[in-house]
Amino acid sequence: MMQAYLDSGMTGTAVFEFFVRKLPAQRNFLLSAGLAQVMRFLQEARFEPAELEWLRTSGRFSESFVDYLADFRFAGDVHAIPEGTAVFPNEPVLRVTAPLPMAQLLETRLINLLHTSVLVASKAARMVLAAPDKRLVDFGLRRAHGSEAGLLAAHAAYMAGFAGTATVPAAPLWDIPIMGTMAHSFVEAHEDESRAFLDFARSRPQEVVLLIDTYDVRRAARTVVDIAPVLEREGITVKGVRIDSGDLPQLAREVREILDKGGLPHVSVLASGGLDEWKLRDFTDAGAPIDGYGIGTALTTSEDAPALDCAYKLQEYDGRMTRKLSSGKATWPGRKQVWRTYGSDGSIAGDVISLEDDDQPGTPLVEKVMEDGRPLGEVPTLAAARERAAAQLAALPPRLRALEPAEAYPVAVSDLLQRTADEVAREIDRRGHRGEVPAK
């Protein structure tokens, strides 16, 4: 396709926008995410010599096309809705303005990065809302789909309000707090559970969280009570215990009681094992004495909605607005802006999508973040995105904060955008009816 663009000299300026067509039934909002990864990708995107060699010798591509790829550097503009912002269907999360072949080449990877990040950030936000004031930790690398998904998930979850991750490489990359974990195999490898707890505590005295469900939770909790004074005399404090199976609220209550009676009221009770936002809410509602949660699969695979109906679509080419008219997938043409209004209580009240310069009441969400391939000003930090996400979650109307499907947040289309879309459709129809076959 790119080769065809180059062959026909179609290198005019193209405008693509990434947006989500509609929310999964189980989501009331999404969080913008993935922009940091996209900006890094755009600055680093290159074809390696081995890749170029393969393309050259595959017999599929012309020499001039491979030469174009060899020189490829992203040199376009990028607009985006900042990470951590609540976003809704049809809102342009990201816009790329660049020569057509350049903007087209990026399509698959931009969708791949943004989709994964928005997906997990939005799932994580539901968990944060379901367990207020609890420490949530991402345990999900193992069942994420490949390694990159696990890293993107660690980033997205932290942005959405998680306290940290067990995915160690996320720490050097983005300075996300990492939380070590202990596996059942560690207990099993020892002949004695108390020996396993002592070994573990002595090797990593900074953060002793003991896994107590390998055999019998109550017995293991009593073992913790037995060994905690031994460790304390060595200057090592047991910080927490973790239960990974069974009736978690009930076990947590019993363990809390065993620990309290054993003089360990400062030891946290953590829970993990097949958790999702619904279970978190149930445990919250039940007042379970659980201080924090490790959350894996449901988070990193966004298990109840593992994909978003999203797209990266051409909205303008060479000064002409474009749109698809495909059944059920028609798009809004042109470069767009989103205007957000707030209620008197500070909660978000409604958005209007307009063409870029068609000012509407409210605050514009789409900002320019890259120009000529370079970041514009400071690249926003993860910490800033995390703060924004916290503020946005706090500003959601109560019905959108609920886990149950709610009445949709109002997103209107400006009159001018509606008229423009109609006009573009009519123009496509007119052109279609010309119907002549152009000669070569």
Next chain:
Amino acid sequence: MMQAYLDSGMTGTAVFEFFVRKLPAQRNFLLSAGLAQVMRFLQEARFEPAELEWLRTSGRFSESFVDYLADFRFAGDVHAIPEGTAVFPNEPVLRVTAPLPMAQLLETRLINLLHTSVLVASKAARMVLAAPDKRLVDFGLRRAHGSEAGLLAAHAAYMAGFAGTATVPAAPLWDIPIMGTMAHSFVEAHEDESRAFLDFARSRPQEVVLLIDTYDVRRAARTVVDIAPVLEREGITVKGVRIDSGDLPQLAREVREILDKGGLPHVSVLASGGLDEWKLRDFTDAGAPIDGYGIGTALTTSEDAPALDCAYKLQEYDGRMTRKLSSGKATWPGRKQVWRTYGSDGSIAGDVISLEDDDQPGTPLVEKVMEDGRPLGEVPTLAAARERAAAQLAALPPRLRALEPAEAYPVAVSDLLQRTADEVAREIDRRGHRGEVPAK
């Protein structure tokens, strides 16, 4: 955890097995997959200088532990059920035998690779069964969770019987056929749809498949009839058209008629857009004149079941068999073999899981594939795995080949394994009741 193993001198031989605890409700079988990626990972696993430096300066790990990681090379044995084999709950898809810290270090990545590959191969197999004799192509990189997931999916889907992928980097990596695609933006960027078709065909004359649903499918099909003779005179044959939206069987019938009447009976009709195995089966049952399918999101995210309840568990340490007794997650101890029996019609009839040397009737499935960190004999090819998968799908009993949940395939546990498991549980209980606190 590894540091604790090293600190306590727990470097005896450990045996870990990877298995799936139970099937998702929507799966009647799984396909073994991911072994090629695991074997490559095990041969290449190293810590890079920058990673070691971070570990050294993070303040979390001891100098001797980081030195251990600096020298890390996998030197253990690996047993596995070959890729493309139908597998069922509790069957050891992979076994690692290595010093405890070495085998433990691999846990997260092995689960991550095997889980993703088994997940997508098993989903792909359902699609292959639902659309016999159709060409299925993986279109799913964009909505895969990160780039690695997309690559693993291309590999897994091809193994399960897909004809190819649109993920270009899968071709140089594994020699998987790639199928180019044309996007709606290509049509939109041109002022005229027929001009877009001509440009595309002339730039990539080897494989002309035209996307005909950007505006109006029937009109675009008639445009193809108009331009095909023009291209034919230039020596370019239109191979197919693709419909990506709308009522696909109905549109396919109309398009087939337009093409046939227009003298293009050789032009294939392909369909894509939100397809899954259920839609494929409906289209098959309806006799829709569709020759092939592009399948994206449902495949690469395994959308209806995006995770498997799988684990990598310690089954033996230093000659002593181990097991978890956690609620709902108890494991079978020891090094295991799976014995498969076949019915008189050649279909698979039942499996028995036993300890390794406890021979049972049937064919053993678990084979040794690596010794002392090196592949044993020829590394099995993707082509061989693909052949095995085709044979295994053909050997599934009809109820398991159906998309609907079926009566479970019988997987028994040998008497000796059952007695051994009971004995290990009693032994754990005995040790637990000793209850003394070992001194440092």
